[in-house]
Amino acid sequence: MQGALRKGLVGWRVPVVGVSVLAVVGWVLFLGASLVFPKLAPVFWVQFAIDLFVLTLFGLSLNLLMGYGGMVSFGHAAYYALGAYASALLVKKAGLPMPLAFVLGPFFAAGGAMVFGFFAVRLTAIYFAMLTLAFSQIVFAVVFKWTKFTGGDDGIQGVWPIKALAAPPVSDNYYYFSLGVVLVCALLLYLIVNSPFGYTLRAIRENPRRAEMAGVNVRLHQWVAFVIAGFFAGVAGSLFVFFQGSVNPDYAGVARSTDPLIVALLGGMHNYLGPAVGALLYKIIFFYVGRQFPFLWQLIVGIILLGVILLFPGGIMGAITERRWRRLPFGRRKGVPTVAPGEVETPTGSSVGGGNGGR
Amino acid sequence: MDWLAENTPRIVVQLLSGLSVGVLLFLVSSGLSLIFGVSRVVNFAHGALYMVGAYLAYTIMRLAPGSGPYFWLALLGAPLGVALLGLLVEVLFLRRIYQAEHIYQLLLTIAIAFIIGDTVRTIWGAENRSVTRPDFLTATIPILGQAFPSYNLVILGLGPVVLGALWWVFYRTRWGMLVRAATWDRDMLGALGVNTPLVYSTVFVFGAWLAGLGGALVAPIQGLSPGMDASVIILAFVAVVIGGLGSFFGTLVSAVVIGEVQALAVLNPFLRQYDLVLPFALMALVLIVKPVGLFGRPE
Numbered sequence: 001m002q003g004a005l006r007k008g009l010v011g012w013r014v015p016v017v018g019v020s021v022l023a024v025v026g027w028v029l030f031l032g033a034s035l036v037f038p039k040l041a042p043v044f045w046v047q048f049a050i051d052l053f054v055l056t057l058f059g060l061s062l063n064l065l066m067g068y069g070g071m072v073s074f075g076h077a078a079y080y081a082l083g084a085y086a087s088a089l090l091v092k093k094a095g096l097p098m099p100l101a102f103v104l105g106p107f108f109a110a111g112g113a114m115v116f117g118f119f120a121v122r123l124t125a126i127y128f129a130m131l132t133l134a135f136s137q138i139v140f141a142v143v144f145k146w147t148k149f150t151g152g153d154d155g156i157q158g159v160w161p162i163k164a165l166a167a168p169p170v171s172d173n174y175y176y177f178s179l180g181v182v183l184v185c186a187l188l189l190y191l192i193v194n195s196p197f198g199y200t201l202r203a204i205r206e207n208p209r210r211a212e213m214a215g216v217n218v219r220l221h222q223w224v225a226f227v228i229a230g231f232f233a234g235v236a237g238s239l240f241v242f243f244q245g246s247v248n249p250d251y252a253g254v255a256r257s258t259d260p261l262i263v264a265l266l267g268g269m270h271n272y273l274g275p276a277v278g279a280l281l282y283k284i285i286f287f288y289v290g291r292q293f294p295f296l297w298q299l300i301v302g303i304i305l306l307g308v309i310l311l312f313p314g315g316i317m318g319a320i321t322e323r324r325w326r327r328l329p330f331g332r333r334k335g336v337p338t339v340a341p342g343e344v345e346t347p348t349g350s351s352v353g354g355g356n357g358g359r
Numbered sequence: 360m361d362w363l364a365e366n367t368p369r370i371v372v373q374l375l376s377g378l379s380v381g382v383l384l385f386l387v388s389s390g391l392s393l394i395f396g397v398s399r400v401v402n403f404a405h406g407a408l409y410m411v412g413a414y415l416a417y418t419i420m421r422l423a424p425g426s427g428p429y430f431w432l433a434l435l436g437a438p439l440g441v442a443l444l445g446l447l448v449e450v451l452f453l454r455r456i457y458q459a460e461h462i463y464q465l466l467l468t469i470a471i472a473f474i475i476g477d478t479v480r481t482i483w484g485a486e487n488r489s490v491t492r493p494d495f496l497t498a499t500i501p502i503l504g505q506a507f508p509s510y511n512l513v514i515l516g517l518g519p520v521v522l523g524a525l526w527w528v529f530y531r532t533r534w535g536m537l538v539r540a541a542t543w544d545r546d547m548l549g550a551l552g553v554n555t556p557l558v559y560s561t562v563f564v565f566g567a568w569l570a571g572l573g574g575a576l577v578a579p580i581q582g583l584s585p586g587m588d589a590s591v592i593i594l595a596f597v598a599v600v601i602g603g604l605g606s607f608f609g610t611l612v613s614a615v616v617i618g619e620v621q622a623l624a625v626l627n628p629f630l631r632q633y634d635l636v637l638p639f640a641l642m643a644l645v646l647i648v649k650p651v652g653l654f655g656r657p658e
Contacts, residue, residue, distance in 0.1 A: 072462045119647050125461050126401050130600045131646050134639040137593065141636040254589065258469065265466055295480060302473030309467050310455055 034179055038172040046175050047243075052283050053182040054240045059263035059275030060189050061232035066261070067269035068193050069225045070205030071121070074129045075136025076233055076260055078116065081252035083109035083234025084241040085143060085150060088159040093149075098162045102238050109234020110227050112139070117226030121219050133257070140252040155248030159241055171243075178239050185232055190272060192228060201225055233260075262301065266308060268315025277316050368503035369626065375502065377622025379511040381615035382518035386573035388595040388602075388610050389525070390566030396542040396605030397562045398457055403468035404448065406592025407475035408567045412441045412574025413583050414483050420490045420578065430493035433578070438571035444475075445567025449560050457559065472588065480585040492579040510580055517576070522611070529607070538562055542605055597638045601645045603655020613653065617641070 038046045058080060065071045087105030090096045096104070116135040123131055143150040150156065165173045192198055203211045204218050212218050241247045250256065259282075260275070267278025285304065290297040312319045363370075391405045415437035423429045448471055456464050491497070492510050499506040529535035540548045541558050549555040581587075598617055602609025617638050624630040624637055645653060 066462065072465065074465075119643070123646060123650050126395075126604060127600065127646060127650060127652075129401075129461075129465065130596055131643060133593075134597070134642050134646075137639045138636055138643070141633065141639070145632055145635075254593075261462075261466065265462075269462075295485070296477050298473040299477035299481075302470040302477070305466055305470035305473070306452065309459075309463050309470070310452070313459070313463060 038175050043171065046171050048283065048287065050171060050175055050178050050243050052279055053178045054236050054243070055259065055263060055279040055283065056276045057182045057185050057239070058233055058236040059260040059267070059279050060186055060272075061229045061236065062260035063264045063269055063272075063275045064189060064193060064201075064225055064232075065229045066264055067271075067274070068198060068205060069201045069222060071222060071226070072125070072129050072261075073120075073132040073226075073229075073257075074261075075132035075134070075139075075257050076229070077252050077254075077256035078132075078136035078139040079109040079113050079230035079233035080237035080240075080256060081136075081139055081143065081247075081249075082112040082230075083237030084247045084251050085156075085237075086234070087238040088156045088241050088247045089150075091159055092156055098160075098165075098242065102161075102242065105238035105241075106231050106234035109237065110231035113227045113230020113233075114223075117223050117230065121222040121226060133254075136252055136254070136257055140249055143252060144249040151248075153249065155246055157246045159247065160245050161242040165242075174243060178243065181235065181239055185235055186276075189228075189232060193272060197221070197224070262305065264315075265305065266315055268317035268319075270314060271317035271321070274315050274317045281316065366626070368505045370623070371503055372505040372507055373622045373626060374619060375507060375515065376511060377619040378518075378615060379514040379618070380622065381618025382514050382521075383573050383577055384594060384598055384618055385518070385611055385614035386521065386576070387570050387591060388598040388614055389607060390569035391595050392599045392602070392605055392607060392610045393538070393569075394563055394566040395599070396607075397538060397545065398453075398559050400453065400457065400464045400468065401461075401596075401604075402563075402566070403465060403592060404471040404475060405468075405566070405570050405595060406588035406590075407472040407479070408441050408445060408570040409574040409591050410479055410583075410585075410588040411444060411475060412437045412571030413578045413581075413587065414479055414488075414574075415440045415571070416575035416578040417483075417488055417490050417583055420493075424491050425494045425497075427493045427495055430496075430579075434572070434575050437575040437578075438568045441571025441574070442564045442568040445564045446560065448567075449563040453563065454556060454559065472592070476585060476588060483583075483585075485585055488583040489581075490579055496579075508580075514576060521572075525607070534558075534561065594638060597642045600652055601642050603652030606652070606654040606656075609652060609654030 034049075037049060041049075058076070062073060062076045065073050065076075083105045086108035087101045090101035090104055091098055094101075116132070120128055120131050120135070143155075144152060146152070161174060161177075165177050193201070200211070200216055200221055203214070204216065204221055208218050237251065241251075263278040263282050264275045265278065266281055267276065268274035285300070286297070289300055293300070308315060314321075387405065387409050391402055394400060394402050394405075416433040419433035419436055420426075420429055452467060452471065456467055496510045496513060498509050500509050500512060501507070527535075529539060537548065537553060537558050540553075541555065541562070545555060548558070594617065598614045599610055601613035601616070602611070620637055620641060621634055624634045630637065
């Protein structure tokens with residue numbers, strides 16, 4: 001009885017769907033704001049938002065592997081690029097209509113992830129990271145060298161969405177389209193990480209050997225997670241190619257692979273919405289600092305990364321949900337997770353110092 | 360067979376130049392492998408250290424282009440400078456995260472690589488830089504009728520010297536013994552009363568010194584540009600992973616193999632087109648067949 005009282009209003013959950021009131025209010029506010037945003041903001045900021053949505057989905061897809069599966073992929077851009085190139089080629093070479101190409105593109109990414117992932121999940125920690133990096137370099141080299149088919153260094157230009165999405169005012173319709181796609185994908189990913197499959201994945205992250213002893217087919221789960229993450233990275237890639245109107249080998253570059261890693265770390269990889277918050281911060285820092293000093297952008301990112309790793313290893317979301325805030329009247333209480341029901345919360349202190357780490 | 364007879368001189372020269380590439384690659388990747396073996400940290404900043412070595416050597420050699428003494432001074436001074444930088448990095452940042460998860464270690468060294476990379480670009484500029492070889496090493500030496508640069512011969516000669524020195528350090532000194540013990544079981548080493556943080560620091564500094572030496576050696580034969588660290592670090596990783604992380608001998612073998620594969624690929628028009636992919640394809644193949652690399656041991 002006392003426990004129920006202590007939960008208070010903020011922690012109170014709508015009985016049937018089990019969502020906290022705070023979360024509902026937050027989502028309603030967010031959706032309302034994002035619906036009116038293009039009507040109020042200048043074109044530049046609308047495009048900024050589309051860019052942000054794509055990076056968010058890219059970061060969320062990587063975090064399924066990294067935050068939940070404990071698999072650190074250094075070549076996630078491979079599947080982003082596969083999705084983007086597949087969509088672009090389906091429009092340009094096969095002459096498919098854009099909506100069909102957009103839907104089919106991610107399946108090519110998933111196909112690539114199925115092949116590469118089959119080998120990658122057989123390896124542990126560092127070797128896994130290196131093999132995923134190698135695969136992304138292979139994708140990069142192929143699209144870079146296969147000039148006749150992929151356009152080589154120049155890539156493929158003039159890949160635009162159908163008229164309805166590209167109609168003026170410049171990008172409003174594409175904004176709503178990408179908002180919808182990213183929200184649907186984020187919801188699907190959320191359902192996945194909170195399904196029995198998602199919990200098994202977490203068990204594997206914590207202790208693969210023990211999971212195996214409990215009868216879990218560890219490699220199969222990791223493989224499936226790899227393919228799912230590849231698929232959603234492909235969605236992000238397809239979304240981005242129709243926004244940019246072109247694709248080039250940089251889509252598979254190392255920098256593109258480190259982007260979602262940085263975003264997940266910044267926001268906090270042990271929180272479902274961490275990568276989304278990280279993406280927002282990353283883009284804002286880039287806009288206000290990186291554009292002014294393009295030659296010092298990496299230096300700035302480096303210093304921020306150092307700060308986060310050494311001071312807030314849980315990222316922004318980790319810092320917010322940290323112990324000292326919980327004493328405040330509106331903060332979360334012990335045993336009442338408000339962000340992601342059932343999320344295995346990793347306090348700042350113990351996420352570093354976890355000994356042998358990930359897999 | 361006719362083709363072989365006709366092309367033997369070219370093949371021999373390619374093999375030799377592949378070997379010199381292998382020696383340079385070994386210098387960089389052996390430091391990487393050493394650091395991993397002891398501290399279990401994959402050092403993404405290793406390429407940046409190599410780049411700093413190259414730029415420091417460039418600066419020293421520019422004081423008197425073509426001069427022999429300044430060349431030796433550069434070979435001596437640049438790696439020392441890089442070793443100092445390595446000490447700074449280890450003491451300030453790296454030693455805080457030895458116990459952390461891999462992801463934090465990887466991202467921390469990436470952050471350091473980013474910071475060093477932009478700093479180098481700020482100091483030396485974004486444009487390509489080059490410096491002439493010392494006068495006594497500018498000649499080419501005919502091998503089977505083909506011209507072979509004498510500088511590369513010196514690198515080839517340096518290979519066995521460095522290898523011998525490393526062997527002596529690791530198998531004939533107390534420090535080397537401690538390093539080998541730390542690679543085997545670092546917790547046990549600490550339990551026996553050895554000052555393991557000191558071992559970690561010195562290993563990192565030594566690895567940085569090796570990277571700096573590789574960079575200094577490459578300065579006179581390659582254009583320097585701020586992006587040079589990325590290409591080197593990736594190749595060095597491939598070498599270390601193929602050989603087996605932490606295995607010294609494995610790194611030597613795979614560095615030479617990668618150098619040769621790349622050099623021989625030049626002879627075939629199809630393979631030449633894909634010379635960028637070959638090391639990765641090789642690495643993917645090795646990892647698929649033997650998940651811990653050729654000479655690695657399971658963790």
